[in-house]
Amino acid sequence: MSQLSERPEKSVVGLPLPHESAVQHVTGTALYTDDLVHRTKDVLHAYPVQVMRAHGRITALRTEPALAVPGVVRVLTAADVPGVNDAGMKHDEPLFPGVVMFHGHAVAWVLAETLEAARLGAAAVEVELDELPAVVTLRDAIAAGSFHGARPVMETGDVDAGFADSAHVFTGEFQFSDQEHFYLETHAALAHVDEAEQVFVQSSTQHPSETQEIVAHVLGLHSHEVTVQCLRMGGGFGGKEMQPHGFAAVAALGARLTGRPVRVRLNRTQDLTMSGKRHGFHAQWKIGFDADGRIRALDATLTADGGWSLDLSEPVVARALCHIDNTYWLPNARIAGRIARTNKVSNTAFRGFGGPQGMLVIEDIMGRCAPLLGLDPAELRERNFYQRGQSTPYGQPVVQPERISAVWWQVRENAGVADREREIAAFNATHPHTKRALAVTGLKFGISFNLTAFNQGGALVLIYKDGSVLINHGGTEMGQGLHTKMLQVAATTLGIPLHKVRLAPTRTDKVPNTSATAASAGADLNGAAVKNACEQLRGRLLQVAATQLGSNASDVRIVEGVARALGNDAELAWDDLVRTAYFQRVQLSAAGFYRTEGLHWDAKTFRGSPFKYFAHGAAAAEVEVDGFTGAYRIRRVDIVHDVGDSLSPMIDIGQVEGGFVQGAGWLTLEDMRWDDGDGPNRGRLLTQAASTYKLPSFSEMPEEFNVTLLRNAAEEGAVYGSKAVGEPPLMLAFSVREALRQAAAAFGPGGVSVELASPATPEAVYWAIESARRGGAPSRAGHAEGSGTGDAGREAASGGGGRTGAEALSGA
Numbered sequence: 001m002s003q004l005s006e007r008p009e010k011s012v013v014g015l016p017l018p019h020e021s022a023v024q025h026v027t028g029t030a031l032y033t034d035d036l037v038h039r040t041k042d043v044l045h046a047y048p049v050q051v052m053r054a055h056g057r058i059t060a061l062r063t064e065p066a067l068a069v070p071g072v073v074r075v076l077t078a079a080d081v082p083g084v085n086d087a088g089m090k091h092d093e094p095l096f097p098g099v100v101m102f103h104g105h106a107v108a109w110v111l112a113e114t115l116e117a118a119r120l121g122a123a124a125v126e127v128e129l130d131e132l133p134a135v136v137t138l139r140d141a142i143a144a145g146s147f148h149g150a151r152p153v154m155e156t157g158d159v160d161a162g163f164a165d166s167a168h169v170f171t172g173e174f175q176f177s178d179q180e181h182f183y184l185e186t187h188a189a190l191a192h193v194d195e196a197e198q199v200f201v202q203s204s205t206q207h208p209s210e211t212q213e214i215v216a217h218v219l220g221l222h223s224h225e226v227t228v229q230c231l232r233m234g235g236g237f238g239g240k241e242m243q244p245h246g247f248a249a250v251a252a253l254g255a256r257l258t259g260r261p262v263r264v265r266l267n268r269t270q271d272l273t274m275s276g277k278r279h280g281f282h283a284q285w286k287i288g289f290d291a292d293g294r295i296r297a298l299d300a301t302l303t304a305d306g307g308w309s310l311d312l313s314e315p316v317v318a319r320a321l322c323h324i325d326n327t328y329w330l331p332n333a334r335i336a337g338r339i340a341r342t343n344k345v346s347n348t349a350f351r352g353f354g355g356p357q358g359m360l361v362i363e364d365i366m367g368r369c370a371p372l373l374g375l376d377p378a379e380l381r382e383r384n385f386y387q388r389g390q391s392t393p394y395g396q397p398v399v400q401p402e403r404i405s406a407v408w409w410q411v412r413e414n415a416g417v418a419d420r421e422r423e424i425a426a427f428n429a430t431h432p433h434t435k436r437a438l439a440v441t442g443l444k445f446g447i448s449f450n451l452t453a454f455n456q457g458g459a460l461v462l463i464y465k466d467g468s469v470l471i472n473h474g475g476t477e478m479g480q481g482l483h484t485k486m487l488q489v490a491a492t493t494l495g496i497p498l499h500k501v502r503l504a505p506t507r508t509d510k511v512p513n514t515s516a517t518a519a520s521a522g523a524d525l526n527g528a529a530v531k532n533a534c535e536q537l538r539g540r541l542l543q544v545a546a547t548q549l550g551s552n553a554s555d556v557r558i559v560e561g562v563a564r565a566l567g568n569d570a571e572l573a574w575d576d577l578v579r580t581a582y583f584q585r586v587q588l589s590a591a592g593f594y595r596t597e598g599l600h601w602d603a604k605t606f607r608g609s610p611f612k613y614f615a616h617g618a619a620a621a622e623v624e625v626d627g628f629t630g631a632y633r634i635r636r637v638d639i640v641h642d643v644g645d646s647l648s649p650m651i652d653i654g655q656v657e658g659g660f661v662q663g664a665g666w667l668t669l670e671d672m673r674w675d676d677g678d679g680p681n682r683g684r685l686l687t688q689a690a691s692t693y694k695l696p697s698f699s700e701m702p703e704e705f706n707v708t709l710l711r712n713a714a715e716e717g718a719v720y721g722s723k724a725v726g727e728p729p730l731m732l733a734f735s736v737r738e739a740l741r742q743a744a745a746a747f748g749p750g751g752v753s754v755e756l757a758s759p760a761t762p763e764a765v766y767w768a769i770e771s772a773r774r775g776g777a778p779s780r781a782g783h784a785e786g787s788g789t790g791d792a793g794r795e796a797a798s799g800g801g802g803r804t805g806a807e808a809l810s811g812a
Contacts, residue, residue: 001714001716001721002716002717004528004531004717004718004719004720005714005715005716005717005718005719005720005721006720006721007492007645007720007721008492008495008557008559009557009559010559010560011492011720012487012488012491012492012497012498013485013488013489013492013647013648013720013722014645014646014647014648014649014720015488015648015649016648016649016650017484017488017498017648017650017651018484018650019479019481019484019651019654020481020483020484020487020503021232021477021483025479030232031231031232032185032188032204032231032232032233032234033185033188033189033190033202033203033204033230033231033233033265034185034188034190034204034263034265036190036202036231037190037263037265040190040192040261040263041261042260042261043190043260043261043262043263044073044074044111044112044113044254044258044260044261044262044263045111045112045113045114045115045117045118045262045263046076046109046110046111046118046250046251046254046262046263046264047109047110047112047115047118047119047121047122048106048108048109048122048266048270048274049075049106049107049108049109049110049122049125049127050104050105050106050107050122050270050273050274051100051104051105051106051107051127051129052103052104052681052684053100053103053129053131053134053680053683054100054102054103054134054136054343054344054682054683054684055099055100055101055102055131055132055133055134055343055683056099056100056129056130056131056132057098057099057100057129057130057132058097058098058099058100058107058127058128058129058130059128059129059130060126060127060128061077061107061108061125061126061127061128062125062126062127063075063077063108063125065124065125065126066110066121066122066124066125067121068124069112069117069120069121069124070117071112071113071114071116071117071118071121072110072111072112072117072118072120072121073111073112073113073258073260074110074111074254074257074258075108075109075110075111075121075125076096076108076109076110076111076250076253076254076257077096077107077108078094078095078096078098080253080257081095081096081218081253082219082220082256083216083217083218083219083220083221084217084218084220085218086217086218087214087218087245087246087249088214088242088245088246088309088310088311089210089214089242090309090310090311092309092310093246093309093311093346095218095246095249095250096108099132100129101308101309101343102307102308102343102344102345102346102683103273103343103344103675103681103682103683103684103685104270104273104274104345104684104685105274106274107127108122108125109122109250109254109264110122110125111254111258111262134343134682134683135341135342135343136342136343136344136674136675136676136682136683137342137674137676138175138280138281138282138303138305138340138342139175139282140342140676141303141305141340141341141342142282142303142340146340146341146342147338147339147340147341148306148310148339148341149306149310149313149314149317149338149339150314150317150337150339150603151336151337151338151339152317152318152321152336152337152603152606153334153335153336153337153606154321154322154333154334154335154336154337154393154394154606155333155334155335155393155606156330156331156332156333156393156394156395157297157330157331157332157333158332159297159298159299159332159333159334160297161297161332162288162296162297162331162332163286163288163296163297163299163332165288165290165296165297166288166289166290166296166297167289167290167291168288168289168290168291168369168372168373169286169287169288169289170286170287170289170365170368170369170372171285171286171287172285172365172368173282173283173284173285174282174283174285174361174364174758175280175281175282175283176280176281176357176360176757176758176759177280177666177670177671177672177758177759178277178278178279178280178305178347178672179277179278179350179665179666179670179672180272180277180278180670180672180687180693181235181236181237181238181239181275181277181278181350182235182690182693182695183233183234183235183236183237183239183240183478184234184235185204185233185234185235186265186266186267186268186270186271187204187240187243187244187247187264187265187266187271187275188203188204188247188263188264188265188266189201189202189203189204189244189247189248189250189251189252189263189264189265190202190203190251190261190262190263190264191215191248191251191252191254191255191261191262192255192260192261192262193255193256193259197225198225198226198227199215199219199221199225199226199227199252199255199256200226200227200229201215201226201227201228201229201248201251201252202228202229202230202231203228203229203230203244203247203248204230204233204234204236204240204244205228205230205233205240205244205245205248205476206230206233206236206238206240206241206244206476206478206516206517206518207240207241207242207244207245207476207514207515207516207517207518208228208229208230208474208476208506208507208508208514209228209474209508209512209513209514209515210242210245210516211228211244211245211248212226212227212228212508214245214246214248214249215228215245215248215249215252218249218252218253219249219252219253219256223508226252226508227507227508227509228248228507228508229505229506229507229508230476230477230505230506230507231505232476232477232478232479232505233476233477233478233479234478234479235478235479236476236478236517237350237351237478237662238278238348238349238350238351238353238518239275239276239348239349239350240478241312241348241349241516241518242276242311242312242348242349243275243276243311243348247264247266248264250262250264251263251264268689268690269688269689272685272687272688272689272693273345273685273688274345275345275348276307276311276345276346276347276348277345277347277348277350277672278347278350278356278357278666279304279305279306279313279316279317279347279350279354279357280304280305280347280672281302281303281304281305281320281357281360281361282302282303282305282340283300283301283302283303283361284300284301285298285299285300285301285361285365286298286299286300287299287365287369289369289373292383293373293375293379293380293383293384294383294384295328295329295330295331295384296331296332297330297331297332297333298324298330298332298333298334298335298362299333299334299335300324300333300334300335300336300361301335301336301337301338302317302320302321302324302335302336302337302338302357302358302361303337303338303339303340304316304317304320304337304338304339304340304347304354304357305340305342305344305347306339306340306341306342306346306347307341307342307344307345307346307347308341308342308343308344308345308346309346310339310346311346311347311348312348312349312353313339313346313347314339315353315354315449315450315451316347316349316353316354316357317337317338317339317354318337318354318450318603318606319353319354319355319358319446319450320337320354320355320357320358321335321337321358321394321606322355322358322392322394322446322450322610323354323355323356323358323359323444323445323446324358324359324361324362324393325362325392325393325444326358326359326362326363326442326443326444326731327381327384327385327386327404327442327443327444327616328362328366328381328384328385328386329384329385329386329387329390330393333393335393343683344674344683345685349518351659351662351726351727351730352445352663352727352730352731353518353519353727355445355446355727355731356663356666356730356731359443359731359734360667360734360758363441363734363737363738364756364758366380366381366384367737367738367741367742367756368741368753368754368755369753371745371751371752371753371754372751372753374751377439377738377742378439378440381440381441381442382408385401385404385405385408385442386398386401386404386444387401388401388402394606394607394608394610395607395608395609396446396608396609396610396611397609398444398614399613400613400614400616403614403616403642403710403713404442404444404616406616406642406710407442407616407617407618407640407641407642407710408440408442408618410618410640410708410710411440411618411619411620411638411639411640411708412440412618412620414620414638414640414706414708415438415440415620415636415638415706417438417440417620420438420622421438424436424437424438424622428746432627433626433627433628434624434625434626434627435624435625435627435743435744435746435747436622436623436624436625436635436743436746437622437623437625437739437740437741437742437743437745437746438620438621438622438739438742439620439621439735439736439738439739439741439742440618440619440620440735441618441619441732441734441735441738442616442617442618442619443615443616443617443618443728443731443732443734444614444615444616445520445614445615445616445727445728445731446610446611446613446614447519447520447521447524447611447612447613447614447615447723447724448519448521448524448596448599448610448611448612449515449518449519449521449610450601450603450610451601452599452600452601452610454515454516454519455515455521455525455595455596455599455612456515456525456593456594456595456596457473457474457475457514457515457524457525457526457527457528457529457593457594458473458474458511458512458513458514458526458529458591458592458593458594459471459472459473459474459511459526459529459530459532459533459591459592459593460472460473460510460511460533460589460590460591460592461490461530461533461534461537461589461590461592462588462589463537463578463588463589464578464588465578465579465582465588466575466578466579467496467500467574467575467577467578467579468500468501468502469490469494469496469500469501469502470501470502470503470504471486471487471490471501471502471503471504471530472503472504472506472507472510472511473486473503473506473511473526473529473530474506474511474514474515474517474525474526474529475506475514475517475522475523475525475526476506476517476522477506478517480522480651480655480726481648481651481654481655482517482522482523482526483503484648484651485523485527485647485648485651486503486523486526486527486530487501487502487503488647488648489527489530489531489534489647489719489720490530490531490534492720493530493531493534493535493538494534494537494538494558495538495557495558495559495560495561495574496558496560496561496574497560497561500561500574519727520615520724520725520726520727520728521596521724522724522726523647523719523722523724523725524596524612524718524719524722524724525594525596527647527719527720527722528594528718528719529592529593529594530592531592531594531719531720532592532593532594533590533591533592534590534592535592536590536592537588537589537590538558539553540581540586540587540588541558541563541577541578541581541586542556542558542563543586544577544580544581544584544586545558545563545565545572545577546565548563548572548577548580549563549564549565549568549570549571549572550565550568550570551565551566551568552565555567555568558574558577561573561574562574563577596612597717598612598717599611599612612717612718613715613717613718613723615641615642615643615723615724615725615728616641616642616710616728617639617640617641617642617656617728617729617731617732618639618640618641618732619637619638619639619640619660619732619733619734619735620636620637620638620639620735621634621636621637621702621733621735621736621738621739622634622635622636622637622739623635623736623739623740623743624743625740625743625744625765625769627747627769629762629766630761630762630763630764630765630766630767630768630769631762631765632740632743632762632765633703634664634700634701634702634703634736635702635703635704636702636703636704636705636706637660637702637704637705637706637735637736638706638708639656639660639706639707639708639729639732640708640709640710641656641707641708641709641710641725641728641729641732642709642710642713642723643656643709643710643713643722643723643724643725644713644714644715644718644721644722644723645713645714645715645720645721645722646709646722646725647719647720647722649709651725652709652725653707653709655725655726655729656707656709656725656729656732657705657707657729658729659725659726659727659728659729659730659732660729660730660732660733661696661700661701661733662696662730662733663729663730663731663732663733663734664696664700664733664736665695665696665700666730666733666758666759667733667734667736667737667758667759667760668700668736668737668740668759668760668761669694669695669696669700669759669761670693670694670695670759671687671693671694671759671761672685672687672693673685673686673687673692674686737756737758737760740756740760740765740768741754741756741760741768742754743765744756744765744768744769744771744772745768745772746772747769747772747773748771748772748773748774748775748776749775752772752775752776753776754768754771754772754776755768755771756768
């Protein structure tokens with residue numbers, strides 16, 4: 001076991017501790033960015049001037065009427081920007097645009113003494129527009145050839161030979177929905193300028209260093225003139241990785257120009273209409289199986305709906321390609337990726353970052369093809385699991401293939417799958433109008449940023465004379481428990497009780513050049529950096545303790561706040577040790593750093609080993625479906641998930657539960673609708689509130705929900721043997737969707753292949769049931785053509801993006 005992975009005796013990591021801010025969360029005392037407004041004097045409120053057209057060139061922007069509104073102080077426009085008028089890293093996102101690119105695009109911001117005055121001022125601004133054609137749906141973008149960004153192709157083996165060797169070849173297409181982050185805290189920023197013209201921004205951001213960089217280049221400043229702090233976020237899920245930068249820049253620009261603090265806080269409708277979502281995807285595929293049901297070849301094109309600018313669409317597509325294999329070996333594959341440019345909000349990171357989209361494609365294929373191959377879906381999946389010595393299509397060896405089988409068989413045992421399948425068969429035989437089904441799916445998810453440079457973390461650890469310890473690290477807390485784990489890592493490494501350690505808010509003037517808290521790498525990167533800093537300090541203190549105890553430093557151990565030497569009864573309390581070190585002029589602060597080793601990625605050839613390791617998991621989900629309405633309930637879910645040797649088991653189980661439910665929401669409930677009609681509201685988001693956009697709630701929770709962490713699973717080369725947990729569990733929700741498919745098929749004759757839309761709303765399940773009753777015959781019933789409800793409406797009705805069952809899935 002390496003030094004990074006090995007745990008000392010009586011370690012604080014591994015203990016099931018509550019979230020470090022749990023008490024503040026439930027008592028309402030936890031502060032978020034916008035709460036600081038009430039503690040700040042003379043704040044101005046910013047309000048966006050949104051243009052309610054999907055596409056058009058601005059021909060006139062008159063701000064004078066707004067300035068006549070009582071309380072309005074200033075209107076920010078492009079002419080006010082002293083630096084670069086751009087809020088993105090690709091320089092394709094003007095902060096104050098000259099061309100409106102989506103319905104609700106903000107073209108100016110009004111600053112006023114009150115939020116209401118700012119709102120009235122924004123309504124008074126006059127904007128004239130030369131309207132341009134708008135591409136709203138993904139299918140229209142593909143037809144029009146509207147693409148931007150890189151178009152990677154991942155190839156392995158000989159695809160043509162693979163198809164020639166296949167006993168069964170199937171083709172199809174699949175379009176599935178985007179997803180709204182719907183974090184509890186909307187985008188917020190508060191900026192002020194001090195007497196030295198230094199800019200300080202409080203921002204609800206997952207990437208403070210990048211927020212700092214964007215604010216600096218908008219203001220024409222150097223990064224050392226801008227400090228960004230993130231106290232905590234009320235959820236992020238990827239939606240605050242890139243998207244907060246522009247809002248922070250507006251606040252900072254306003255503060256710089258007026259000399260007063262400026263607050264930006266979007267209301268829910270603004271957040272929904274102005275910020276990006278998970279990328280919806282379209283997939284065109286062809287797959288070949290041998291006579292035993294093993295995959296011989298896969299040829300697919302994945303098209304992501306990128307929206308109006310690139311944002312993070314390129315790495316999202318790259319990760320989708322890298323995860324289309326999921327747990328299955330693809331000996332011959334050719335997967336192409338591309339990004340559609342549409343006149344919608346710029347889609348961005350979302351938990352899983354393209355991985356769920358890629359994996360959903362292969363899981364949909366397996367679910368659709370299993371009946372046509374005469375195999376149980378679970379059997380088809382098992383036959384295609386990775387084996388020792390096999391590599392991914394991009395060339396990375398799968399070094400723990402036994403974990404795929406381990407979680408799979410453990411969850412089947414925990415869930416009593418064999419017995420329950422017999423019970424379900426008996427139930428279905430006696431209930432013609434209600435059917436149940438149980439599905440098991442697994443996952444293999446790569447951990448690390450695809451861009452190698454992002455795989456670094458920093459920390460600053462300070463020990464004060466009284467023995468108390470303060471940690472600063474580059475990760476941000478969005479409720480996921482990262483800070484809790486960092487406290488445990490520090491206490492373990494220093495050998496002191498947890499109460500001795502406190503954690504400071506994330507700030508760019510403490511730890512510079514940090515990566516986003518994303519890619520599930522927050523604990524890996526920052527934990528290793530915190531450990532590195534603490535090891536430096538412990539090494540210095542061991543020398544001091546050795547002198548005091550009359551021993552060699554190598555024989556001294558600090559455990560539970562007491563230093564002892566091997567073979568020596570003498571001991572030295574932590575506080576005394578620290579005080580002694582201070583008087584000996586020993587440095588009691590250390591900057592820690594970590595870079596993930598062993599990574600390599602060539603984006604041009606799409607080859608390499610971009611991931612430090614793979615996280616694994618498996619879920620068994622049972623559903624019950626009503627044949628009259630398509631309504632369903634999740635009766636039971638069992639999960640076995642691989643988090644290595646957990647840093648904080650209670651936190652990790654919560655992450656597994658939360659990720660699963662969010663994934664189930666994406667796959668079954670969350671149906672985003674856009675107006676794709678030709679009227680004046682073309683491109684408008686129709687699901688602008690929780691009243692029209694259905695989120696998972698208590699009523700959608702599984703009636704029985706069992707989560708088990710895989711035991712004896714320490715990961716060599718990761719901090720204290722742990723594995724990442726943030727994103728992988730979301731993909732366990734594929735089990736719910738596959739159970740719904742199997743339940744719908746149970747209404748028809750045996751061997752029926754059922755197409756199922758995503759999200760699999762009750763309406764979509766109903767049409768899948770109708771198709772199954774006809775023996776899998778295609779149905780056009782319920783199509784929403786011309787209704788202006790967008791792609792989602794058509795997909796919910798057709799189950800596949802406009803093509804009927806026979807067209808979308810044909811044997812060759």
